[in-house]
Each structure stands twice: as C-alpha cells, then as structure tokens.
Amino acid sequence: MAFVTGTALLAALVVGCSADSGTGGSAADSKPGEETVAAAAPGKYRTLPEPCRAVETSTLKDLLPGTDELTEEQQQKAYEGTASVTYNTDRRVGCSWKSEDPASSRTLFIDFERVVSYDPAVSDDDRAREVYTKKETAAGLSSPSATPDAAKSTEDAADKEKEAEKGKDGKKQTSAASDAASDVTSHALSGPSPEDDATDGGATDDAGTSDESLQPRVLDDLGDSAFLDDLLTRAGSAAQHRTVKVVFRTSNVIVTVEYAEQPSVSTVVPDSKELQERAQALARKLVEKFSE
Template sequence: MAYVPGTALLAALVVGCSAGTGTGGSAPDSKPGEATATTAAPGKYRTLLDPCRAVASSALKDLLPGAADLPEDQQKKVYDGTATVTYDTDRRVGCRWKSEAADSSRTLFVDFERVVSYDPSVSDDDRAREVYTKKAAAAGLSADANTDAATPGSTKKQTSPSSDSASASASHALSGPVSEGKNADDPEGDNADGNNSGITDGSTAGSSGSSGTSDESLVPRTLDGLGDSAFLGELLTRTGSTAQNRTVSVVFRTSNVIVTVQYAEQPTVSTVVPDSKELQEKAQSLARKLVEKFSE
C-alpha cells in the first residue's frame, strides 16, 4: 500500500465533497422542494385607545346639546361617558354618551375593535379587511364596493339594494353587528360587549317627513378619504307609537382596527323628524377626528 501524506489525503477529501454537491446544489441538510415558511406581517396596532377619552370635550359639547346647561357635576357625568363591558380591552372597547335637551335627546356610541389573525399566513390587516367586508355586506353594500379610500371629504354613492335584500340587511343590522362567532380569530365574538355596535341600514325606513331630506340619504354608501375604507348607513324608526329616532352609523377600517361611530337623535315632539344631513355631517366629522387619533 502506497503512503499518502496527510496533506494530500485532506486535499482528496475536499475534491471529493465538491464533486458530490456540484455547483448550486442543495446543502446537506436541506430538503429538495421544501419552501421556506413565511409569517404574515402583524397589524399596525397592538393596543387600543381609551374610547371614553378619544373624543375631545369640544366635540362632545357639539354632539350632545343640552349637557352644557346641566350643573357641573352632571355635565361631567355626561361628558365622561360610560365604557362598555368587554373581556379583553386590547381587542374590543367602546363608550356611550347620552344627553337630554328640551327638544330632543342625543346618543353617541363609539366602538374600537382590534382584529388579530392567528393564521400565520394571513396578516392582521387582511383579516380586518375580511371582517370589515362582512359588516359592509350586512349593511347592504356589495363586496366590490369596499375599496380603499381616495379623495378626502368626498362620498361615493352605491346603487340601492333591492327591496328584499335591503329589508333583510336592515333586520340583520338592527339585531346587532356582524358576528364572526367565537373562534380562534375572535374568541370573544364581534358582539362581546353586548351592544349594537354594527352598522344600521335605513333602506326600509318610510318617508323622511318634515326634515325635507330624500329617502336616498338612507341608502348605505361607501365613504372616500376616511381611513383605509369606510361606509355610512342610516336608520329612521319610531320608538313606541310616537317619537321618531334617526341613527347614523359610520364604520371605517384603519390597518387592523375597525371603528364604528353611531350618532342618534330622538325629538320630543312626535311630528318632528331628526335632520339627516346634520347627523351625517357630525358623525363623519367625528370619524375623521378618530382617524387622526389613531395616526398620532
């Protein structure tokens, strides 16, 4: 047997390994055809704002007429609002305010929902987009109407749903917000706080009466320039046999958070119909301020 020096033996082994792998070959521990797993990006928001502090006092004074005439201690109680009961304040929070004036009562409700995807292949934003789309569909808007916002301050009207579908969506909306059920993505369900924080659809309401506004204003529609996507709905109903109540709802999505604003008025005189235009403008104005709050 011929003697092979140590240096020559080492060189032979190196050459042999190189020949075995080849240029561009897989590493010894890699598996042919195996793709590297990727995790979808998390949402922008990891926590939620305090809803009872998210609305400025100046805005509350405008939205809740009559409260300023109350004694100071009662004013404070009205403006402080009442937080809704939730099981996880990092996932769902809300606040409600109510004021009584001589001619009407006003109610304001805001709801913040932070959507989390537990599927590593689905981002929180994509999951939030799915939840938002279901809310829009329940309000009578088609899925393709929910595009990202574009021009600030403008609105984009949608074709009115058929009477049958509109009636169904209105009934669904009155029963509460869109619910995903209790599952891994939403262990509490979308209505964990027990409040009607979903969109209301006024397409089944009757004549607008003395307010002079057209029934067209009751048709749900998307809104541009408000978060990533947004829509508005309205409902005109009678409470009991007399007073008429008008509720305007604005729902928008910003990244993985869905915000609902509901603003309602109920006049004390049965023949008076709440002004649609005023309620819509104030609800949208508050929604724009909340978008800025989330952007801070």
Template structure:
C-alpha cells in the same frame, strides 16, 4: 521495523473513521428538514385608545346639545361617558354618552376593535378586512346607479323644473320654487346623497348607514352609523337623535355630517 505495519494500520483506521463521519454529516445535511412556515406580519396597532377620552370636549358639546345649560357637575358627568363592558381592553373598548334636552335626546356610542389573527398564515390586516367586509355586507347598502344614468336623470329633472317654473298654465312667467327636501331622510336638498353608502377618504375603507325607526306611539328616532377600518382596527360611531314630538323627523343631513366629522377625528387620533 516490526511495528511499522501496525502503525500504518492504525493510521488507516483513523482516516477511515474520519471519512465516515464526514459522510454521515453530509448525508444528514442533504436530507430535507421540516417545512419552514413564515408567520404573517402583525397588525399596525397593538393597543387601543381609552374610548371615553377619545372624543374632544368641544366635540361632545356639539354632539350633545343641551348639556351647556346644565350645572357644571352635571355637565362633567355627561361628558365622562359610560365605558362599555369588556373583558379584554387590548382587543375591544367603547363608550356611551347620552344627553336629554327639552326638544329631545341625543345618544353617542363609539367602539374600537383590534382584530387579531390566530392563524400564522393570515395577517391581522387580512383578518380585519374579512371582519369589516362582513359588517358592510350586513348593512345591505343600496347599489349606486351608474354615473351616466345619474347625470341623465339630473338633466331631465333640471329641464322639467325650468319648464315648469318659466311658464304657468295661463302663460305668466314665474320664479322657480325652492329646492324640495327629501322627506324620507328628514332634511337635505334633492341633490344631497343621504343614502347609506361607502365613504371615501376615511381610514382604509368605510361605510355609512342611516336608519329611521319608530316604535309604537313614540317619536321617530334616527341612528347614523359610520364604520371604518384602519389596518387591524375597526371603529364604529353611532349617533342617535330622538325628538320629543312624535311629528318631528330627525335631520338626516345634520346627523350624518356630525358622525362623519367625529369618525375622521378618531381616525386622525389613531394615526398619531
């Protein structure tokens, strides 16, 4: 019986220690930890295509006229293209093709850039949107007129043409003349919108630029650029024509149509 108080005291100490430990654990759990930061989702694309193989051979033949008349070995050399110099093929790749013909030269350049955000709070897609927006702003695209203003102008021009075509100063009926071409763009009817502009139905967003330049006494050359973004990849197509004769102006409509067609082909390739 003399040992009972000691046993009871020992039991009390054990219970007390156990209770103290649980309390400390509860206090530790109740303390706020470091704030949790959710990383932004990565972009859709982790790799890039091989640029010099991204354009189908048939498309290259159409974009580089005159190559079909070259010997087979020279054709193959032209169609191989020249890879762009890059130090990180996971982030940026490109290729250039050039064809010379008696009536002039054509150059084609394509570029793929995979945008990566190093800020965990900013997604790759959001960063790519910013990069694309900077390029579109740098292109300084003209502001389109309001729809109702365009319609009003078209109706006024159409009425004026009809009035002019129906009666000459002597009162003799005549037939309307053929649609005028836009000299500033080097081809296309007056109803074609060949101005630099935002494009629909190409990637997530896209724009087209058209630049006609002349250096000294050389022939004018025109470069049509199509830039589009798909998720975190930005693709650029540059298609240039320089005629041999100084008096010739490259056809804007033809270059724009071919550059847009190629851009859509590249966009489809990325989606596969």
C-alpha cells in the same frame, strides 16, 4: 491494550458522526422545491386608545345638546361617558354618552376593535379587512364577497316560488314567495327612502326632492375603507328614532361611530343631514387620533 481499544472506538464514533452529518445535509438538499413560509406581518396597532377619552369635550358639547345647561358637576359626569363592558381591553373597547333637552334626546357610542389573526399565513390587516367586509355586507351595501350569497338567496326564493305555484291556493302562495324573493335583495339596514325623505326636512333639498347623497353608502375618504348607514325607526308607539352609523377600518383596527336622535314630538323627524355630517366629522377626528 484496553487504552488502544478505547481509542479505536472513539475514532469509529467520530467517523460515524461525520457520516451522519453528511447524510443529514443530503436529506435537506433532497427537497430543493420546498420553501419556508414566512409568517404574515403583524398589524400596525398593538393597543387601543381609551375610548371615553377619545372624544374631546368641545366635540361632546356640540354632539350632546343640553349639557351646557347642566351644573358643572353634572357636565363633568355627562362628558365622562360610560365604558362598555369588555373582557379584553387590548382587543375591544367602547364608550357611550347621552344627553336630553326639551326638544330631543341624543346618544353617542364609539367602539374600537383591534383584529388579530391567529393564522400565521394571514396578516392582521387581511383578517381585519374580512371582518370589515362582513359589517359592510350586513348593512346591505354592495360588496364583492356578498355577491355569491345574495345570488344563492335569490335562487332559493325563486325555488320557493315555483313550489308555491304547485299548491292548491296558487295565487296566494305565489304572492308570498314573490315577496320573499324581493326581501332577500332589499337593503338590510335601509336609510331614508324617497317617500320618507319627502317629509324629512334634513333629507331633502330646497326644492323638496329626495337627496340621494344622504342614502347609506360607501365612503371613499375615511381610513382604509368606510361606509355610512342611516336607519329611521319608530321608538315605542309614536316617537321617531334615527341612528347614523359610520364604520371605518384603519390597518387592523375597526372603528364604529353611532350617533342617534329621538325628538320629543312624534311628528318631528330627526334631521338626517345634520346627524350624518356630525358623525362623519367625529369619525375623521378619530382617524387622526390613530395616526398620532
């Protein structure tokens, strides 16, 4: 009798499970409009090159004048470069080199950043594009994403100007506010101005006029997107220091090349054209390295 009861109980359980399975299927089918969101595609690059070995020795000899006059041991040390301090070599690495000769000192720096998106709905490439755009905007170059912020800054400056007009010393305060309004629309990292170019042999043509092709700009033929910035500053009290920066994105990696020169004589202005050409040439070689 007990055996019969156990059999009946077993049958009841089987029926119950079947019923539950049917209910589960109905619950899933009750949401026909719900779709499963597929994870965004990962970036093309999972690792980064060794930065201090990314530039060929022959290229370093061209970029670092004076190293060919060093002893063999000194040359080897100069070409080894100095690795940047980083806490995650899978995400970011860099290397720098420096040379000096009687005419000037030059420095070279490269940086590789592998961007990873931790949002499953955003791909690594899309996230890298956002990071790159911020760098381009910080360089003062036109970017669609920068337009709203620039407009807001201009409006804020205009409001300050109106408030200044209500002050007791209206003329002085209005002038200061006008200067602030013009500053927010100026180049964040400006290159050689027309006035500077007139005294800079590298930034002028044979006629001595300003060469607009040497101004900071977006580059169309380098990686997925790229820009060049050119900044001339004073180092110390007299020496003039020029830094050319080329930044490009290839898939989910952002590469930065900085090439700088500081002449020994304060009246000498670093050649903008030469620095830009060499920085771009190196950037193109690095693009090819990522394509290997």
